[in-house]
Amino acid sequence: MLQSSRRRLVRVIIIDSLAFPIVSLDDSSRKIIYYHEILNELQRLASKYNIAVVIVNELVTQVNKNNEISFESAGGQAVSSRCNKRIMLARIRNSKFAARLLKSSTMPQVATVFNITSQGIRDEPSIKN
Helix, strand or coil, X not given: CXXXXXXXXXXXXXXXXXXXXXXXXXXXXXXXXXHHHHHHHHHHHHHHHCCEEEEECCEEEEECCCCCEEEXXXXXXXXXXXXXXXXXXXXXXXXXXXXXXXXXXXXXXCEEEEEEECCEEEECCCCCC
């Protein structure tokens, strides 16, 4: 077998719901400490083993003093400031979704629409006149 035909393995850690084990804590300062400890360990593992880390994080509803509603990352700045790239995913309707790059030091903010079908993830068909 030729060297160039060797398969490259994708190495990734995916954490679904970083906030879940922490959100039930009453002590806000402990929450921040736990977030930082977890994120430090994930960063150490990513660097040591040259792997990607994907964190799925919920949005929480925030209401400010003017009764304006916004959606913020669970874990707040303790989590969002530690991530190199942030992508927000949203369901538009049925099998149609949107992805928006919120934070990246190397790429501009962009958004795209896609469909999830039985054949996999597909680009949204272009509208032709």
